[in-house]
Amino acid sequence: MNTLDSWILQINDYFWTYLLIPLVAIAGVxxxxxxxxxxxxLLVETFRIFRDKPKDGVSPFGAFSISAAARIGTGNIAGVATAVTLGGPGAVFWMWVMAVVGGASAFVEAVLAQLYKARGKQPGTYRGGPAYYLERALGKRWLGVLFAALITVTFGFxxxxxxxxxxxxxxxxxLNGADPAWFVPALGAALAALLALAVFYGVKRLSMVTQVLVPVxxxxxxxxxxVVVLMNITAVPQMLGDIIGGAFGIREVAGGAVGGAILQGMRRGMFSNEAGMGSAPNAAAAAETTHPVKQGLVQTLGVYFDTLVICTMTAFVVLSVNPSLAERGGADVTQSAFHAALxxxxxHALTLxxxxxAFSSMxxxxxxxxxxxxxxxxxxxxxxxxxGAILACTVLGVMGSVSIVWNLADITMGAMALVNLxxxxxxxxxxxxxxxDYVAQRREGLNPVFTRDRVPGLKGVECWEPPAAAEEPQRPEPEAARGPSSPVEPLPPCDTGAVRGPGAPPARGPRSEVDRIP
Known part of the structure; x- marks a missing residue:
């Protein structure tokens, strides 16, 4: 078993070091x-988008919560601590770089997921992601099926x-070792039962669950x-110096530690925020919005929130308290830091x-x-x-060893990212x-609305039809002039059932929804 684990780990190191990390960096730049x-x-613009409230589908904030729920997992606690343990404090800096550069990759994949999404069975619901744009934009269904299988195995199981x-x-x-023999199977069954409640409620209720869990x-x-960082505030200047020095310091260059910092920082950063990996676009496609770019901006914010906020907090806790990093790894490092400080x-608080x-990630x-x-x-x-299989994996995960599973996850996630990038x-x-198109509409003071005829030559786009009898963009009349009998009714961004008659002016999108943005 140890030989298999070592073999998988060696494949991982070559794959990530010489292929995936350079590709991720080049693509992001x-x-x-x-x-x-x-x-x-356009970061400030993202917060305005959160105010959009669709009639039937998942809101932009709901899609953000689903993707954040998957992003914010044990990687933010165990993964960051592992990066610091193996790569030193300098790994934190390269995690930050990965987040900023990776934000552009997250934007692109989310916009494409929105553009090439498909309608779900229920009105106002959508599905999409890399599998869909691999088939519809590139015409490669076999690649779409390959990616769908990879992400199902990696994330689902x-x-x-x-x-x-x-x-x-x-x-x-x-519990300090006080758990009886029946405790682990019982815990697995309890977790599976809780997950089943979310699984069988469906995606809209799923987004409601995560919208509560993620902020809490x-x-x-x-x-x-x-609290921990404030208690050790005098150590913060030295900590920041170690982070910058570990990323660029002469001593680290001489010792070859900078390479380890870059490798661990970028690898754990991608593992944590999933930028460019192709997972978050599945949540981005579920949102009902008036323009694909809106969801691209929302998913970019998700990358920042995950890495620049949550992961940074973990790193600051570990480095400000400075527990014995050499003797522990993963979540044990973070746990020892909280224990030493508080x-x-x-x-027990960290267990909660x-x-x-972890449960929101599941x-x-x-x-x-x-x-x-x-x-x-x-x-x-x-x-x-x-x-049934995902519930079984929940139980087996509680009862089993996870070292080989983690290394296999690195391989399958790397394969996902390679295909997607x-x-x-x-x-x-x-x-x-x-x-x-989005920026041009915003410059006109409009709430951007997209239809597929705004970009000539698009193929494989199922949604985003132009409305019937489309007209040139209209500025809304003042409320008093419009009167109570002529409200501005919003049109859905998809499935308008449009049939444009001869002589109609060029379609410019469902502008009855457009209003001036203050």
């Missing part, structure tokens, strides 16, 4: 330059087992971490945090698999089997055309 740093210059195992480890740690878990963890009760982040993981199973087949029994690099020109 290219997207940043080509979009003129959209992930930075492997990472679900990882999350449940982490919950079990922290719970047993809080993130807020509690940030408060707890802030006492034994902090271990780990449970919340919910998001389920949705990613469900969406991609639907791409491969519509057979309801396959979906039933998938639901090679697809979005040529397709990014389409995303940037949509970005130009």
């Amino acid at each position: 290219y997207f940043t330059l080509r979009s003129r740093a959209v992930q930075v210059r 492997v990472l679900t087992a990882v999350q449940s195992n982490t919950i079990a480890v922290t719970v047993k740690g809080s 878990m993130a807020g509690f963890y940030l408060i707890l971490g802030s 006492g034994a009760w902090a271990g 945090v780990v449970f919340m982040v 919910i998001g993981n389920y949705y990613y698999g469900e969406s991609n199973i639907g791409f491969i087949t519509r057979n309801r029994w396959v979906m039933v089997g998938y639901r 090679l697809a979005i690099l040529p397709l990014s020109t389409i995303a940037f055309k949509l970005l130009d």
Whole structure:
């Protein structure tokens, strides 16, 4: 077993070091330059988008919560601590770089997911992601099926087992070895039962669950971490110096430690925020919005929230308290830091945090698999089997060892990212055309609305039809002039059933929804 684990780990190191990390970095820099740093210059715009409230489908904030629920998991606690342990404090800096550059990759993949999404069975619901734009934009269904299978195995099965195992480890740690023999199977059954409640409620209720869990878990963890950092505020200047020095210091260059910092920082950063990996676009496609760029901006914020806020807090806690990093790894490092700063009760508090982040990740993981199973087949029994399998993985994860599973997850996630990045690099020109359309409408003081005829030559787009008898953009009349009998009714961004008659002016989108943005 150790030989197999070592073999898988060696494959991982070569794959990530010499292929994936250079590709991720090159793609992120290219997207940043080509979009003129959209992930930075339109950041404020993202918060305005959260006010959009669709009539039937998942809201932009709901889609953000689903993707954040999958992003914010044990990687934010165990993964960051591992990066610091193996790569030193300098790994934190490269995690930040990965987040900023990766924000552009997250933007591109989310815009493409929105553009090429498909309608769900229920009105106002949508499915999409890399599998869909691989088939519809590139005409490669076999690549779409391959990606759908990879993400289903990785998130639906492997990472679900990882999350449940982490919950079990922290719970047993809080009990200080006082758990009886029946405890672990009972914990697995309880976790499976809780997940089943979310699984069988459906995606709209799923987004409602995560909209509650994500702010609660993130807020509690940030408060707890802030207390620890404030208690060690005198260590913060030295900590920041170690982070910058570890990233560029002469001593680290001489010792070869900078390479380890870059490798661990970028690898764990991608593992945590999933930018460019192709997982978050599945949640982005579920949102009902008036323009694909809106969801691209929302998903960019998700990358920042995950890495620049949550992961940074973990790193600051570990480095400000400075526990013995050499003797522990993963979540044990973070747990020892909280214990050293706040006492034994902090271990129980961290157990609660780990449970919340891990369980919300399990919910998001389920949705990613469900969406991609639907791409491969519509057979309801396959979906039933998938639901049963993910519940079984929850139980097995609690009872089993996770080292090989983690390494296998690295391989399958890397394969996902490789397929996705090679697809979005040529397709990014389409995303940037949509970005130009969005910016042009905002400059006119309009709430941007997209229809597929606004970008000539689009193929494979199922939604975003132009409305019937479309007219040139109209500024809304003042409320008093319009009168109570002529309200401005919004039109849906998809499925307008448009049939344009001869002589109609060029379609410009469902502008009855447009209003002037203050």
